[in-house]
Amino acid sequence: MSEAVSTAAKGRARGAGRPGPIRLLLNNTLAASGLVLLVLIIAAALLAPLLPLPDPDATAPADRLLRPLTEGHLLGTDALGRDILSRLVWGTRVSLAVGISATLIAAFFGSLIGLVAGYAGGRVDAFLMRGIDMVMAFPYILLALAIVAALGPGLLNALYAIAVVNIPFFARNIRGITIGLSRREFVDAARLSGKSNAGILFGEILPNVLPVIIITMSTTIGWMILETAGLSFLGLGAQPPQADLGSMLGEGRKILFTAPHVSIIPGLMIFALVMSINLLGDGVRDVLDPRLKSGALTRPVARTAVERRTVPETRTHGDSVLEVADLNTEFHIGGDVYRAVGGIDLHLKQGECLGIVGESGSGKSVTAMSLMGLVPTPPGRITGGAAWLDGEDLFAVSDERIRALRGADVSHVFQDPLSTLHPLFTIGDQLTEAIMAHRPIRRSEADARAEELLRLVRITNPAERLKVYPHELSGGMRQRVCIAMALANDAKIIIADEPTTALDVTVQAQILSLMDTLRRESNAAILFITHDFGVVSAVCDRVAVMYAGRIVETGTTEEVLNAPAHPYTRKLIDCVPVLGEPGRRLDAIEGRPPVVNDLPPGCAFAARCPRVKPDCRRGHIALSSLGDTQAVRCLYPLTGETADD
Amino acid sequence: MAAYIAKRLLAAIPVLFGLSIIVFLIMAMIPGDPATAILGSYATPENVARINADLGLDKPLPQQYLIWLGNLLQGDLGRSYALNRPVLDEVLERFSATLILAGTALVLCSILGLLAGVVSAVRQYGLADKVITVLVLIGISIPSFWLGLLLILAFAVKIRLFPASGMYAIYGGGDLPDLLHHLFLPALTLAVVATGVIARLTRTAMLEVLRQDYIRTARAKGLSERRVIYRHAFKAALVSVIPVIGIQAGFVLGGAVYIETVFQWPGIGSMLVNAISTRDLLLVQGGVLVVAAAYVLFNLAADVVQTLLDPRLR
Numbered sequence: 001m002s003e004a005v006s007t008a009a010k011g012r013a014r015g016a017g018r019p020g021p022i023r024l025l026l027n028n029t030l031a032a033s034g035l036v037l038l039v040l041i042i043a044a045a046l047l048a049p050l051l052p053l054p055d056p057d058a059t060a061p062a063d064r065l066l067r068p069l070t071e072g073h074l075l076g077t078d079a080l081g082r083d084i085l086s087r088l089v090w091g092t093r094v095s096l097a098v099g100i101s102a103t104l105i106a107a108f109f110g111s112l113i114g115l116v117a118g119y120a121g122g123r124v125d126a127f128l129m130r131g132i133d134m135v136m137a138f139p140y141i142l143l144a145l146a147i148v149a150a151l152g153p154g155l156l157n158a159l160y161a162i163a164v165v166n167i168p169f170f171a172r173n174i175r176g177i178t179i180g181l182s183r184r185e186f187v188d189a190a191r192l193s194g195k196s197n198a199g200i201l202f203g204e205i206l207p208n209v210l211p212v213i214i215i216t217m218s219t220t221i222g223w224m225i226l227e228t229a230g231l232s233f234l235g236l237g238a239q240p241p242q243a244d245l246g247s248m249l250g251e252g253r254k255i256l257f258t259a260p261h262v263s264i265i266p267g268l269m270i271f272a273l274v275m276s277i278n279l280l281g282d283g284v285r286d287v288l289d290p291r292l293k294s295g296a297l298t299r300p301v302a303r304t305a306v307e308r309r310t311v312p313e314t315r316t317h318g319d320s321v322l323e324v325a326d327l328n329t330e331f332h333i334g335g336d337v338y339r340a341v342g343g344i345d346l347h348l349k350q351g352e353c354l355g356i357v358g359e360s361g362s363g364k365s366v367t368a369m370s371l372m373g374l375v376p377t378p379p380g381r382i383t384g385g386a387a388w389l390d391g392e393d394l395f396a397v398s399d400e401r402i403r404a405l406r407g408a409d410v411s412h413v414f415q416d417p418l419s420t421l422h423p424l425f426t427i428g429d430q431l432t433e434a435i436m437a438h439r440p441i442r443r444s445e446a447d448a449r450a451e452e453l454l455r456l457v458r459i460t461n462p463a464e465r466l467k468v469y470p471h472e473l474s475g476g477m478r479q480r481v482c483i484a485m486a487l488a489n490d491a492k493i494i495i496a497d498e499p500t501t502a503l504d505v506t507v508q509a510q511i512l513s514l515m516d517t518l519r520r521e522s523n524a525a526i527l528f529i530t531h532d533f534g535v536v537s538a539v540c541d542r543v544a545v546m547y548a549g550r551i552v553e554t555g556t557t558e559e560v561l562n563a564p565a566h567p568y569t570r571k572l573i574d575c576v577p578v579l580g581e582p583g584r585r586l587d588a589i590e591g592r593p594p595v596v597n598d599l600p601p602g603c604a605f606a607a608r609c610p611r612v613k614p615d616c617r618r619g620h621i622a623l624s625s626l627g628d629t630q631a632v633r634c635l636y637p638l639t640g641e642t643a644d645d
Numbered sequence: 646m647a648a649y650i651a652k653r654l655l656a657a658i659p660v661l662f663g664l665s666i667i668v669f670l671i672m673a674m675i676p677g678d679p680a681t682a683i684l685g686s687y688a689t690p691e692n693v694a695r696i697n698a699d700l701g702l703d704k705p706l707p708q709q710y711l712i713w714l715g716n717l718l719q720g721d722l723g724r725s726y727a728l729n730r731p732v733l734d735e736v737l738e739r740f741s742a743t744l745i746l747a748g749t750a751l752v753l754c755s756i757l758g759l760l761a762g763v764v765s766a767v768r769q770y771g772l773a774d775k776v777i778t779v780l781v782l783i784g785i786s787i788p789s790f791w792l793g794l795l796l797i798l799a800f801a802v803k804i805r806l807f808p809a810s811g812m813y814a815i816y817g818g819g820d821l822p823d824l825l826h827h828l829f830l831p832a833l834t835l836a837v838v839a840t841g842v843i844a845r846l847t848r849t850a851m852l853e854v855l856r857q858d859y860i861r862t863a864r865a866k867g868l869s870e871r872r873v874i875y876r877h878a879f880k881a882a883l884v885s886v887i888p889v890i891g892i893q894a895g896f897v898l899g900g901a902v903y904i905e906t907v908f909q910w911p912g913i914g915s916m917l918v919n920a921i922s923t924r925d926l927l928l929v930q931g932g933v934l935v936v937a938a939a940y941v942l943f944n945l946a947a948d949v950v951q952t953l954l955d956p957r958l959r
Contacts, residue, residue, distance in 0.1 A: 030782075134663040139940045141899030142917075142933055149921045149929040150671045226788055230903055233790050234918050249791060253907070260798055267791030275786035282782075299769045299855045302870040374861055407867030414865075419858040423957055424880050434866040469956040485866065 031283020037276035041269075045093040053086040057241055065259045078248075078262045079255055087243060088269055094244040095273070098159050099225030105163035106224070107217050110170020115209065117171070118178025119201050129175070132168045140165055141227065148236045155228075155244065158237035162227050170216055177212050181205050215288060218281035222274040229270050245270045300376030303402055304329075304369075306395045310384040317347040321390060321492050321525050322371075328384035329363075329370045336597045340366040342549035343385070346527075348493065353519060353526040355540030355557070357533060357572060361593050363549040364529050368495050371527075372406050389493070408438040411486035415498040417478035421470040427454075427481050428466030434488045453484040457514060476507035480514070487518065494519075497529045512538045534576040537561055542629070545569045548604035549596050551623065555630030565626055565637035568605045603634070611636055649959065650949055657941055664937045665717065669710050672930050722931035727923045732931035736913065740935055742812055743905070743912030745824070747897045749832040754839035754897070755890050759883075761840070762847020767874055769852065777844065784841030789900055793834040793907035800830060810909035831908040835900055839893040846889050850882035857881070884955045891947025895940045 044051070060081030068076040068084075075084040117128040135143065147161035181187065182205065190200045231237040232246030233253075240247070245266045252263030312325040329341040341363045348354050356364040369375045371387050371394060387394040389409060394402065414420040422430060431453060432446035441449075447466065454462035457480040470478055479499060486494050496515065500508040516539050519526055528540055536543050536557060544554040545566065553566040564570045591608040600606065602617040609616070616635055623633045697703050704712070716723070722732035765777040801809035807830045813819050814827075854860065855878050863877045864870075902914035909915065913932050920928040952958045 130663075134660070134667060137660050137664055137941055137944075138667070138933075138937050139895035139899040141896075141902055142936055145902060145917055145921065146668065146671050146929065146933045149917075149926065149933075150674060153921065222786065226786075229788060230790060233788075234902065234906055236918070236921060249788075249794075253794060256794055256798065257802060260794075263791075263794055264798075267788055267794065270788045270791065271786060274788070275782065278782060278786045299766060299852050302864060302873070372865065374865060376856070403867050403869060405867070406865055412862070412865040414858060414862065416858065420862045422859040422863065422877055422881070424884065424955060425877075433868065437867045437869075437872075471957050482862075485862075 028283045028286065030279050031286075034276045034279025034283065037272060038280055041092060041273055041276065042096065044089055045096050048089045048093050051089065053089060054083045056082060056086040056090045056243070058082060065255070065262070067259075068261050068265075075265055076259075076261050078252065079259070084262065084265055087248060088245075088266060091243050091245045091248050091266060092269060092273065094155070094238065094242070095225055095229055095246070095270070098155060098228045098244060099221055102159050102163040102166070102224045102228060103217050103221045105160075106166035106220070107170055107213055109163075110167040111174045111209070111213050113167065113171040114174025114176075115178050115201055115205065118175040119182050119197070119205065121179070121182075125175075128171070132171045135165070136168045138165075141230070144227065144231065145236070148231060153236040153239060155232070155238040155242060158228050158231040161231070162224050166220055166224060169220055170213070173212060173216050174209055177209050178205055181208055211288060215285055218277070218284050222277040222281065225277070226270065226274050245273075298378050300378070303373035303377070303399055304375040305377040305381040306373075307381050308384050308395060312386050315388055315391070319349060320347040321350050322346070322348040322387065322527070324367075324371070324385065324387045326385040327367060327370060327387065328382065329366050329375060330381055330383050331379045332381065333379045338595070338597045339549055339599065340380075340596055341370065342596070342599075344546075344549075344551055346544060346551075348525045348527060350492070350525055351519065351523040352542070353516075353528055353540045355528045355530060355536040355543040356546055357530055357536055357543055358546035359531060359572075359593055361596075362546040363596070364531075364546045365497050367546070368497055368527055368529050371495065372410055372412070373402055374412070404438070407434055407491075408489045409491055410493045410495060411489070411491040413479070413482050413486045413494060413496040413499045416502040417475060417482050418470065418502075420482060421478060423470055426467055426469055427473070431466070431481070431485055431488065434485045438489045449488070450484075453488060454481070456487060456518070457481070457484045459484075474507075475503050476510060479503060479507075479511055483511070483515065483518070487522065487524075490522065491524055493525045493527065495527045495529075498531070499528075500535060501530070501532075508535075509538075515539060531572075532576065533561070533573045545572065548594050548599060550604070550633065552605065552633045553631070554623075555626075559627070559630045563630075563638075565630065565632035565639075566605075566634045567609050567611055567638065570638060646953070646959070649952060653945055653948055657945055660941055661938060664941070665714060665934065666710070668930055668934050668937070669713055672926055673706060673709065717934075722934070723927040725920075725925055725928045727920070727925040728928070732927050735916070735928065736931045736935050739911065739913040739916045739932070740939070742910060743898070743901050743914060743936075744939075745812075746828065746831055746835065746905070746910055746912055747894075747901050749828055750835035750839070750897050750901075751890070751894055753832060753836040754843055754893065757836065758840045758843025759847050759886065761844035762886075763851055763874070763879060763882075765844065765848040766851035766855070777848075781841040781844050784837050785845075787837065789834055789838055790903040790907050792837060793831070793904055796830050796834055797907070812911055831904045831910055834907070835897055835904045838900065839897055842893060842896075843886065843890060847882060847886050850885045851878055853885075854878045854881040880954065884951060887947050887951040887954065888944075891944040894943035894947070898936055898940055898943075 060077070063073070063077050063081040064079055066073050066077040066081075068074065070076055073083050073085070075088065078084055078087070113128050113132065117125040138146075143165045144158075144161040147164060148157055151157035151160065187200060187204055190204050195203070228237055229244065229246030229249070232244050233250040235247075235250055238244045238247040240251075243251075248266035249263050249270070252259070252266065256263055310326065310328075315323055315325070317323050324344060324346040327341055327344040327346075328339070331338040331340055344363075344367050346354065346356075346367075356367060358364045366375055366380070370382055373382075373394075375382070382395055385395070389405065394405070397405075421427075425433075428447065428450055431450035432443060435441070435446045435449050436443070439446075450466055451462045454465055459465055459477065459480055465473075465477075470481070473481065479502075482499070486496075499515070500511050503511060512535060515526065518524075519539075526539070528536070530536060540557045542555065543557050543560050544551045545560070545568065546552065547568050553560060553564065553569045560569060561573065564573055594600065594604055594607065600617065602615075602619060603609070603612075603621050606612045606616045613636060621633050621635060623631045625631045626637065694703075702709070720733055722736065724730070725732050725735055728735055761777050761781070765774045765781075768774045797809045800807045808814070808827050812824065812827050814823055851874075855874075859881075860873060860878055863873045868877070901910075901912055902917060904910065905912040905914035906918055913936060917929055917932045920926075920932065
């Protein structure tokens with residue numbers, strides 16, 4: 001006990017910054033308690049010869065079946081008058097030894113098969129894995145029974161049987177990892193340097209596979225102890241006078257009704273042992289599995305959390321369907337706060353198309369997804385601002401109201417139509433669902449409406465297409481379906497988040513012209529998110545350029561395209577290839593956008609700006625008007641001249 | 646779809662062949678002389694020779710296998726010397742009892758496991774999630790044979806709610822209510838481990854699915870959260886849990902060995918344990934083969950269900 005506590009204290013004292021793996025493990029209460037329990041059990045089993053215990057095999061017919069807490073026999077005695085506590089400790093020793101040996105044997109042969117199969121590939125792999133598949137085709141315990149039947153009952157035979165049936169788990173896991181590793185550069189390098197296959201396999205690959213072997217061991221050892229105990233329980237493992245926990249339980253079972261403690265106590269011990277190993281194993285896996293460590297498996301809730309520190313009172317654009325004022329959206333990851341959106345103002349009139357442009361990570365998608373609460377929480381939350389849809393503050397209304405507005409007044413078209421359509425439902429199912437979520441109509445009417453929608457987005461044979469699944473359509477077709485879905489309930493606003501980015505260039509043009517036509521027919525406003533100024537020029541009336549969570553320039557598409565005022569806008573426009581000008585330099589913008597958890601003071605673009613001056617790095621820079629509609633957040637805006645460098 | 650099922654059935658044939666080879670080899674590699682084992686103290690040289698000829702043990706191994714396989718395909722698994730009846734008759738009779746027990750347990754663990762996993766994922770980090778996580782840990786760590794004994798002590802001895810053993814009451818009974826009464830405790834015990842495994846995987850699968858883009862689409866359409874979770878997310882999660890349920894069928898069939906022994910259920914598991922003790926190896930061979938074949942079919946069924954759910958696999 002004191003040993004475990006002192007390790008825990010050391011773990012806590014160490015590392016003020018990043019928690020090390022040991023500390024992570026000990027922070028996990030369940031894993032830590034498993035560790036303590038396991039250490040206690042192992043210590044007792046190791047120290048058995050030194051502990052003041054009576055001979056576990058000494059029979060005393062006069063003292064048979066004494067209850068627990070009897071003088072001299074803390075846990076009572078069994079049918080032959082043997083001390084149960086002593087037998088328990090010695091039995092645990094046997095069970096542990098058998099479980100660990102079986103695990104080592106299975107790990108050794110399983111990993112060897114996995115390594116060789118994964119590294120050799122081809123016929124060797126096929127042969128070995130077919131064999132493994134055969135073994136796995138047996139119900140687990142049944143194969144062990146068959147082996148014991150063949151070898152005859154006995155503890156050692158039970159050990160072999162359990163080891164053999166566990167080999168496939170190791171072989172499969174290790175093979176998978178080995179296949180991945182043997183295609184890596186360091187293996188090629190070793191091969192070129194003339195190392196032998198065996199040398200590469202055991203010198204280069206094995207060290208990288210070792211953690212996986214250990215994880216697999218930690219997850220299977222509990223099972224193996226349980227299963228060997230089971231075989232002993234059935235009378236097929238340990239034979240008297242030898243005793244493990246399972247055989248003690250099996251013997252006790254015969255007198256279950258008269259002296260239940262004789263069977264309950266060893267069973268409890270098996271349970272405690274397996275439980276402690278599983279607790280620890282889960283903890284180890286959580287620490288070593290990076291996916292779990294980053295908290296990636298946290299489920300987003302139905303609507304983004306709203307915790308506003310500031311709420312703007314007044315609307316300035318009374319005629320707009322949508323007005324956004326001082327929107328702030330943050331991501332809280334670990335102890336860091338990422339200000340993905342840091343105070344955005346937008347407005348959108350009926351039938352208008354506003355483009356939001358910026359690089360990945362500029363906060364344009366987060367801005368768009370914030371409006372209807374579609375930013376995942378955790379880790380996202382809206383921390384300030386307001387978004388009025390026809391005067392109704394979207395961040396103040398109830399969850400039910402947001403649900404009613406989603407897909408009805410405000411609909412969405414997302415980037416990758418393959419991942420945004422549900423793979424297991426037909427197009428028809430998904431379309432009618434979108435319709436019926438907002439209208440109390442019958443399925444047959446909804447079907448008719450869905451067919452009409454597909455026709456609207458220029459899909460031929462709409463009645464047939466309703467019955468197909470998303471994977472049976474081309475990318476362009478899928479995106480048309482998504483657009484149809486966004487049109488299902490005559491939305492006032494369509495939020496299109498990079499709707500053409502995942503598509504081929506020719507398909508892109510079709511989708512863009514389709515959206516433009518539909519917008520004019522339905523008079524819906526579109527908020528169009530893109531990184532591509534070419535796309536902006538095709539569909540948008542106005543444009544807002546975002547950088548590091550803020551708008552750096554806004555204006556009509558014409559103004560911004562013809563006379564970009566912000567150096568960043570200029571760079572973005574230069575990224576668009578122009579047909580017939582092959583000689584033009586296609587500049588990627590040097591450097592990367594800043595990380596939004598630690599923005600520098602002043603202009604966020606300063607570090608990448610060719611025109612940067614010392615005062616650019618100081619204080620807040622406001623968005624200043626350049627005319628009626630154009631505005632820029634720059635101290636030294638470009639003024640028509642080609643000031644590239 | 647029919648073509649797919651036919652294809653899967655054909656693919657199962659080599660697996661069944663492989664199983665038969667493994668079972669045959671395990672039994673053929675038994676050290677010592679089966680004839681002597683069978684005859685015990687009657688093992689005169691003539692008797693041994695006669696039994697060996699009788700069993701075909703005087704022929705080379707591949708030939709022995711082919712003869713054995715030929716008999717197998719005609720439904721002849723040999724004769725149990727201890728029971729003095731054809732192995733196939735005994736095995737099928739016992740297997741029907743196991744199928745009732747394991748089938749019930751499989752239905753139980755699927756329903757309970759899926760339910761617990763979904764609740765756990767939906768209430769992630771909430772009280773229900775924590776309680777379920779602890780229960781799942783206990784479920785996958787507890788020795789089922791010990792749990793069975795505890796349940797017998799609690800529900801058959803202390804409060805006499807359920808019988809401690811057997812499949813039907815000895816006097817009277819024999820009808821369905823009687824069967825269910827006897828079935829409850831063993832089926833529940835047998836289901837515990839698999840329930841834990843399924844619950845755990847369902848939770849992970851649900852959490853994985855709930856992060857997908859198509860869930861965001863479902864929410865963006867304005868669907869109720871209930872519909873998002875129970876229709877959109879659950880169906881997708883189910884696709885990855887179904888094969889696990891197929892694998893659990895193997896653990897349930899194997900675990901039946903313990904449970905049938907604890908509850909004296911007249912199934913194939915308790916038959917196997919007895920047959921191993923009495924060295925009735927033909928009975929062991931027949932029993933293992935039939936259960937393994939059943940497991941292959943279970944997995945096949947899981948494959949087919951998965952394909953029905955997921956159009957991408959067709």
